[in-house]
Amino acid sequence: MLSWALTFLIIALVAAVLGFGGLAGTAAWAAKICFIVFIILFVVSAIAGRRTPTV
Template sequence: MLYWALVFLAVAVIAGAFGFGGIASASAGIAQILFFIFLLLFAAVLIARLLRKGTS
């Protein structure tokens, strides 16, 4: 998922450089959403691992 966030970020930067504002804005928004989903899943996995190590 982090890979796709970086892909959409690269598309946004390239589209912004060529002057396609709408495409750049949409790609940046998708990249931001994917990045925050990645962060939430990463935090959930870390918490689950800490809880599992504490019980065993």
């Protein structure tokens, strides 16, 4: 998921440099959404991994 966020970020930066404002905004929005989902899944997996199984 983090790799998708970085990919969309690079696409947004290249599009912004080339003057494609609409595409840059959309790619930046997609990068932000992917990064937020990555952070949420990371926190959930970190919390779930710290739990000890009860017998």
